Amino acid sequence: MRIAAAFEQAKAEDRAALGIFITAGDPDLETSKEILMGLPHQGVDFVELGMPFSDPMADGPSIQAASLRALKAGTKLRHVLEMAAEFRAAHPNVPLILMGYYNPIYIYGVDRFLDEAVSAGVDGLIMVDLPPEEDEELCLPARQAGLDFIRLITPTTDDARMPVVLANSSGFVYYVSITGITGTRSASADSIADAMARIRSFSALPAVVGFGIKTPEQVREAAMHADGVVVGSAVVDQLAASLDQDGRASASTVSATLALAKALAEGRHRQA
Amino acid sequence: MNDQTAMNSYRNQPDEEGRFGIHGGRFVAETLMPLILNVEKAWKESLTDQAFLDELNYYRKHYIGRPSALYFAERLTAHFGGAKLYMKRDELNHTGAHKINNVLGQALLAKRMGKTKIIAETGAGQHGVASATACALFDMECEVFMGAEDVERQKPNVDRMRLLGAKVHPVTSGTGTLKDAMNEALRYWVSNAESHFYIIGTAAGPHPYPAMVRDFQSIIGIEAREQILEAEGKLPDALVACIGGGSNALGLFHPFLDDESVAIYGVEAAGKGIETGDHAASLTGGVPGVLHGNRTYLLQDEDGQIKDAYSISAGLDYPGIGPEHAWLHETGRVKYVSATDEGALEYFRLCSRLEGIIPALEPSHALAFIGTMIGDMDKDQVVLMNMCGRGDKDLGAVLPILEKQGLL
Incomplete structure (x- = not known):
């Protein structure tokens, strides 16, 4: 319900909802928790919290590096769930979505993971390596447990495949605006507009754009056409740039990362 | 194929979803x-x-040079003093491997x-x-x-x-x-x-x-089956092949899976020894997980993070294994064993000296396992191994070690 409410509120204010991605535990648990807790105060409407994985095969260099930093700092899946619970206690209404790869969840145990995610107040999941063909693994159990399962639509998803991808998806539809990995290139406003129209012809769910959106201006352009916009790699890059030589948090890590989130949140308003 | 046959065959995997038992799939x-x-x-x-x-x-x-020879390794057979050893010579293929x-x-x-x-x-x-x-x-x-x-x-x-x-x-x-x-x-x-x-x-x-x-590699086993029947008038008693991802092994094994009299051994790389943790034996030392598009046995930690594999052989140095091997392991049809760096190096040299065939480090692992079992078999029994690659590529890694050991 929190996800639907956030999009309704954005719509009522004639703007897009802004989602920010950060990797849990990057560069360490305490710092990433502080950033996570601060995001809603910058105008961020929903949060995608990355669960670090050793082999993030759909991610570009920025988020790969973030994953490795988080793992090096000792981040475990249970820490991510603990962070989620703390976030929920502080921000009862802000949607929180966990994003990552299936193997850590599979090893943790799907039932145990879903129980704990629901208890922690997680709203939805985005699993990069679970296409509809593997819905029985996690998608259907997650839906049963009351979590949204948010699916990625890509430029390679044609009209024949669209209904397959959307069949068991919920929450919102996440349009990957480039054929590529996170944080590399950017899509044109025209192609985003076309894709949004195409998705809306198949689904009543909010349509969100992500991958390759880096600046407040790009957020604004995407916000003209989309119900929501997600920025990930640019935020992770900002965080990385603030680290000291050994890759540890500096005095400016939290403030610099949150400052970018605030600037990006300005872009969700459709007028400058 | 009727249902009865289908149920009794090891050769009709995967299902429509690409599953071999719980393994395989499309995780992309x-x-x-x-x-x-x-x-x-x-x-x-x-x-x-x-x-x-x-x-x-x-x-x-005309290009690869198939069929590859099936060769009776006479001197190695004499050295072991047990079953006859045949080699499927896929190292003779163009480019030197399967x-x-x-x-x-x-x-x-x-x-x-x-x-x-x-x-x-x-x-x-x-x-x-x-x-x-x-x-x-x-x-x-x-x-x-x-x-x-x-x-x-x-x-x-x-x-x-x-x-x-x-x-x-x-x-x-x-x-x-x-x-x-x-x-x-x-x-x-x-x-x-x-x-x-x-x-x-x-x-x-x-x-x-x-x-x-597997299907493209199965030409290895299809040829080997015909060739051994011609050479010995019977099926082999055992097949042996090394396993990294496992394509040369499946290529040899698959056409024999329903021949119950044929024992089948897949040899993983034990690196410095399974107990040291420095190895690439996913079936022996791993648990099922999901990576690179399939579920299979993976070397990973208790939080599902993938570990690095280790083997002296770069071709076996992978923390996973093909999903059909995972299934054949669970059904018990294929026995998965392992051989260390040390064993592989020993047989790399021995095969070169006794047969005039410089094996790649990968099939040297298969030979190292054969060395542990073939001597106990009867002289009229037959072991068929896949010589899946030639060793020229490995000289840079192996020769300094053999020199240090005074074995050159």
Whole structure:
């Protein structure tokens, strides 16, 4: 319900909802928790919290590096769930979505993971390596447990495949605006507009754009056409740039990362 | 095939979803799903396309040099003093290993699909060289992803690929090993989805790759079965092959899976010893998980993070194994054992000295296991191993060690 409410509120204010991605535990648990807790105060409407994985095969260099930093700092899946619970206690209404790869969840145990995610107040999941063909693994159990399962639509998803991808998806539809990995290139406003129209012809769910959106201006352009916009790699890059030589948090890590989130949140308003 | 036969056969996997028991599947990003569905469709069509099969057979015969010989290793047999040892000589293939069997099949499939750009990952460089070779032959662009460390260690193969016209991308992400090369190849494919065909080098990855690679490699076992029947008038008592991802082993094993009298052994790389943790034995030392598009046994920690594999043999140095092996392990049809670096080195030298065949380090692992069991077998029994690659590529790694041990 929190996800639907956030999009309704954005719509009522004639703007897009802004989602920010950060990797849990990057560069360490305490710092990433502080950033996570601060995001809603910058105008961020929903949060995608990355669960670090050793082999993030759909991610570009920025988020790969973030994953490795988080793992090096000792981040475990249970820490991510603990962070989620703390976030929920502080921000009862802000949607929180966990994003990552299936193997850590599979090893943790799907039932145990879903129980704990629901208890922690997680709203939805985005699993990069679970296409509809593997819905029985996690998608259907997650839906049963009351979590949204948010699916990625890509430029390679044609009209024949669209209904397959959307069949068991919920929450919102996440349009990957480039054929590529996170944080590399950017899509044109025209192609985003076309894709949004195409998705809306198949689904009543909010349509969100992500991958390759880096600046407040790009957020604004995407916000003209989309119900929501997600920025990930640019935020992770900002965080990385603030680290000291050994890759540890500096005095400016939290403030610099949150400052970018605030600037990006300005872009969700459709007028400058 | 009627249902009864189907239920009793080990040879009718995977199911429609690409599952071998719980293993296999299609665990890939949505960007890739339409592509692998296309690959599956094209592959299935090719199975009954006589023109395609004729072309494949033409290149197998005239380009690869198939059928490869089945050779009775007389001096090794005498040395062991037990069962007769036969070698399937796939190291005599063009490019020096079994990899070309699969690459030619997939390259022809890519051609059939109208793709002119090829992606490949490689560890030791054998699959990269085979891919670069096929791309030269069929006038295709070739992009090879290889761990940065392997690029240094396997310079002769890197040079071969460059000479053949391929572009070699050194991979520094992650830990810069074969698994990272595969991650990077998948990332590149996601980014160039419409134009490129990804030739996976082993019987792993998302469906249909495990089944498709197995089928292209099964020519090894089909030939070996005929050849051993001709040579010995009976089936072998045991098959042995080394396993990294496991494509040479499946190629040999698959046509024999329903022959109950044939014992089958897959030899994983035990590196410095399973107990040290420095090994690449996914079945012996791993648990089921999901990576690179399939569920299979993986070396991983208790939080599901993938561990680095270790073996002196770069071709076995992978933290996973093809999903069909995972299933054959669970059904008990194939016994999975392991051999250490030390064992492989010993037999690398022994096979060179006794047979005049310099084996790659990978099949040296198979020989090392054979050394532990063949002497106890009867003299009228037969062991057939897959000599899946030649050892020239390994001289740089092996010779300093043998010199240090005073064995040269």
